[in-house]
Amino acid sequence: MLARGVGRMSRTGLAAAQRTQAISRHMMSTSSSSRASKVEVGDENLVLFESAGHVRKYTLNRERQLNALNEPMLNLLRHYVEDFVRSDLGKVLVGTGKGRAFCAGGDVATVANNATKVETRSKAVEFFLREFELDYLLAAVNKPYIAVMDGITMGGGVGLSANAPFRIATEKTLFAMPETKIGYAPDVGASFFLSRVDGELGTYLGLTGENIGGRAVFEHGLATHFVPSRRIPGLIENLNALDNPTFAHVDSLIEECYSEREPDEPTSSFVGAKRAALDFAFRHDKVESIVEDLKAIGNKHEAEDVRIWAQETLDTLHLRSPTSLRIALTAIRRGKTMTLLEALQMELNFAAAICNGETPDFVTGVRAVLVEKLKNGRPSWSPPTLEEVSQSDVVNKFFKKYSPAQGNAPALAVSEDLVPKDYKIAHPMRWALPTEEEIGKMVTGSHPSSGSTQITSAELVKKFEDLRNHKNGVREKVLEVVQRRCKEVEDKTSGMKYLAWVR
Numbered sequence: 001m002l003a004r005g006v007g008r009m010s011r012t013g014l015a016a017a018q019r020t021q022a023i024s025r026h027m028m029s030t031s032s033s034s035r036a037s038k039v040e041v042g043d044e045n046l047v048l049f050e051s052a053g054h055v056r057k058y059t060l061n062r063e064r065q066l067n068a069l070n071e072p073m074l075n076l077l078r079h080y081v082e083d084f085v086r087s088d089l090g091k092v093l094v095g096t097g098k099g100r101a102f103c104a105g106g107d108v109a110t111v112a113n114n115a116t117k118v119e120t121r122s123k124a125v126e127f128f129l130r131e132f133e134l135d136y137l138l139a140a141v142n143k144p145y146i147a148v149m150d151g152i153t154m155g156g157g158v159g160l161s162a163n164a165p166f167r168i169a170t171e172k173t174l175f176a177m178p179e180t181k182i183g184y185a186p187d188v189g190a191s192f193f194l195s196r197v198d199g200e201l202g203t204y205l206g207l208t209g210e211n212i213g214g215r216a217v218f219e220h221g222l223a224t225h226f227v228p229s230r231r232i233p234g235l236i237e238n239l240n241a242l243d244n245p246t247f248a249h250v251d252s253l254i255e256e257c258y259s260e261r262e263p264d265e266p267t268s269s270f271v272g273a274k275r276a277a278l279d280f281a282f283r284h285d286k287v288e289s290i291v292e293d294l295k296a297i298g299n300k301h302e303a304e305d306v307r308i309w310a311q312e313t314l315d316t317l318h319l320r321s322p323t324s325l326r327i328a329l330t331a332i333r334r335g336k337t338m339t340l341l342e343a344l345q346m347e348l349n350f351a352a353a354i355c356n357g358e359t360p361d362f363v364t365g366v367r368a369v370l371v372e373k374l375k376n377g378r379p380s381w382s383p384p385t386l387e388e389v390s391q392s393d394v395v396n397k398f399f400k401k402y403s404p405a406q407g408n409a410p411a412l413a414v415s416e417d418l419v420p421k422d423y424k425i426a427h428p429m430r431w432a433l434p435t436e437e438e439i440g441k442m443v444t445g446s447h448p449s450s451g452s453t454q455i456t457s458a459e460l461v462k463k464f465e466d467l468r469n470h471k472n473g474v475r476e477k478v479l480e481v482v483q484r485r486c487k488e489v490e491d492k493t494s495g496m497k498y499l500a501w502v503r
Contacts, residue, residue: 044076045061046060046061046062046070046072046073046076047059047060047061047073047076047077047080048061048098049080051090052240053240053241053242053243054089054090054091054092054242054243054244054245055090055091055092055093055094055236055239055240055242056080056084056087056090056092056093056094057093057094057095057096057236058077058080058093058094058095058096059096059097059098060073060095060096060097060098060102060103061098062098063098063099063101065104065107066099066100066101066103066104066105066152067097067098067099067101067102067103067104067157068103068104068105068106068107068156069103069105069106069107069131069156069157070106070107070110071107071127071130074127074130074131074134075130077134078130078133078134078137081093081134081137081138081141082137082415082418084141084143085137085141085142085143085418086417086418090143091143091144091244091245092143092144092145092146092239092242092245092250093141093143093144093145093146094145094146094148094236094239095138095145095146095147095148095160095161095164096148096150096232097148097150097151097157099151100151100152100172101151101152101153101157102147102148102149102150102151102152102153102157102160102161102173103152103153103154103156103157103160104152104153104154104155104157105154105155105156105157105178106127106131106155106156107127108155108182108184108366108370109366109370109371110127111124111127111128111355112124112362112363112366112367114127114355115354115355115356115357115362115363116363121355121356124355125348125351125352125355125356125409125410126410128187128347128348128351128352128355129348129410129412131156131159131188132159132187132188132189132344132347132348132412133412133413133414134159134160135159135160135163135188135189135344136189136340136341136344136412136414136419137414137418137419138160138163138164139163139164139189139340139425139428140414140418140419140423140425142423144165144166144245144246144247144250145164145165145166146164146166146167146168146239146250146254147160147161147164147166147167147168148168148170148232149161149167149168149169149170149173149175149217149223150168150170150172150173150229150232151170151172151173151174152174153173153174153175153176154174154175154176154177154178154211155176155177155178155179155187155188156188158175158176158177158188158190159187159188159189162188162189162190162193162222162428163189163192163193163340163425163428164428165224165247165426165428165430165431166224166225166250166251166254166431167222167223167224167225167428167432168223168224168225168226168227168232168254169214169215169217169218169222169223169225169226169227170214170226170227170228170229170232171214171215171228171229171265172214172229173213173214173217173223174211174212174213175211175212175213175217175222175223176205176209176210176211176212177190177194177205177206177209178209178211179209179324179328180206180207180208180209180320180321180324180325180328181209181319181320181365181369182321182362182365182366182368182369182370183321183323183324183359183360183361183362183363183364183365183366183379183381184324184354184361184362184365185324185327185328185331185347185350185354186206186328186331186332187347187348187350187351188344188347189340189343189344189347190206190331190332190335190347191331191332191334191335191338191343191346191347192335192338192339192340192343192344193428194206194332194335195332195333195335195336196336196428196429197220197221197222198220198221198435198436198437198481199275199278199279199436200278200279200281200282200283201220201270201275201278201279202332203282203283203329203332204278204282204313206328206329206332207282207287207290207317207320207325207328207329208313208316208317208320209316209320210316212268212270213266214265214266215261215265215267215268216266216267216268216269216270218433218473219268219433219473219476219477219480220268220270221429221432221433221435223432224429224431224432224433225254225255225257225258225431226258226259226472226473227254227257227258227259228257228259231257231259232257234257235253235254235257238253238256239253247431251431255471255472258472258473269309271480271484272483272484273301273303273305273306274303274305274306274309275484276484277297277301277306277309277310278309280293280297281293281294281297281310281313285329285333286329286391287317287322287325287326287329287386288386290317290329291314291317291386294310294311294313294314294317295310295314297310298310298311298314318378319378321359321361321365321379321381322381322383322384322385322386322388322389323359323361323381323383323389323394324359324361324365325386326386326389326391326394327350327394327398330391330394330395330398330399331343331346331347331350331399334346334399339425340425341412344412345403345404345411345412346399348409348410348412349398349399349402349403349409350398350399350402352402352408352409352410353397353398353401353402353409354398356402356408358397358398358401359382359397360382361379361381361382364379364380364381364382365379365381368380433468433471433473433474433477434464434467434468434474434477434478436481436485438464439460439464439478439481439482439485440481440485440501442455442460442463442464443455443460443486443499443500443501444501449463449467454491454496454498455498455499456496456497456498456499457479457482457486457488457499460478460482460499461474461475461478461479464478482499485501485502486499486500486501486502487499487500487502488500
């Protein structure tokens with residue numbers, strides 16, 4: 001512990017040298033979207049905006065609805081973010097939510113209701129267009145943007161945060177993409193970011209709709225930092241005091257607020273044998289193959305907890321819309337090779353298909369889960385089984401039939417003065433823990449920083465601690481991956497034990 005503190009003194013000094021006296025008075029401001037829709041009287045309180053020094057902060061303020069995004073909120077946020085991008089004074093953007101949620105998603109009940117009537121279907125699609133454009137704009141902000149996921153962060157809330165350069169998880173964070181529960185499919189860029197999560201964890205989260213919470217959100221790369229909830233106000237005050245902040249300054253300040261794991265703090269269940277089973281089962285491009293592997297694991301795996309997990313996962317998948325499962329898996333696999341903008345457009349295309357009645361499951365699911373509050377049982381999906389949902393039909397209806405080129409889906413459009421056409425969005429893992437892929441490349445010698453193809457466990461940890469400027473959590477992440485993906489091979493000449501990557 002002492003060595004870690006000493007090693008971080010230079011980072012603390014760097015941040016402290018950049019601070020000025022904190023500005024005590026915060027100015028409030030509100031505005032409307034640059035698109036045609038207007039903000040009605042009273043809507044301005046749905047999102048609160050503050051300015052202090054170079055920091056601009058938005059707070060989602062629909063607490064009773066867990067800050068679920070509706071159209072006026074999207075309008076307010078869109079114009080505010082545009083102003084921030086164009087501003088010379090605003091240099092750091094912070095996103096927060098009031099109450100026990102950052103943002104629990106979008107107002108899908110209204111969207112589904114609009115989708116049921118021909119005359120209002122365009123409004124349903126328009127909601128997704130506005131939401132996805134805001135998500136893209138936030139991802140493309142060329143200044144530090146910090147999404148504070150202090151509480152429930154699901155669906156639309158994930159869209160506001162998933163591609164931020166700085167994503168803070170707290171012990172209260174509950175992260176999920178639960179769209180298959182309501183007959184829809186993961187969107188807001190999920191096909192991009194879930195496809196880039198270590199192994200097949202993103203595929204699992206996207207298909208099952210299950211959640212992941214607390215420090216595990218950070219450990220698995222869905223957040224870049226972990227900060228206890230009680231330290232968030234102090235962190236924001238310190239950010240307010242920064243003079244001419246850079247990405248490195250912001251990273252250093254957030255790192256200072258980290259805390260080590262408490263003795264009674266829950267650990268991630270997605271490690272060791274269960275994680276290996278998850279990656280094995282969800283590696284397929286067909287939902288049926290995933291189901292088959294889960295059945296085999298549930299029957300034959302040597303570890304009882306893994307067998308239980310496999311059976312519970314099978315039960316969960318059975319509850320989900322078969323059509324949604326096929327759309328979700330297809331999108332996640334395609335998103336792996338797409339840019340974020342391409343992935344969002346693909347998702348907007350299948351959203352247009354769903355809103356135009358290519359499947360009844362979205363309306364059915366929203367009514368069952370959100371209106372009738374179905375706790376147990378399965379919504380009346382149509383078709384009801386995977387066998388009755390043709391993969392080729394899903395591709396044709398949801399990935400080919402609707403697009404801007406066909407004239408039946410809108411095109412995502414963000415002004416070039418905000419996001420130039422040739423602008424390359426920063427990698428969302430730049431400030432996060434090293435990914436499993438990075439660690440694998442270092443072991444095999446294909447990483448740009450590799451010295452040789454022979455590396456010990458201790459050397460591997462030191463490599464990544466140096467590369468990540470002694471970031472908190474690096475040692476634990478590297479060692480967990482080593483335990484699961486590596487074996488030690490003894491060199492007969494030297495007697496040294498080097499790591500070999502298990503494919």
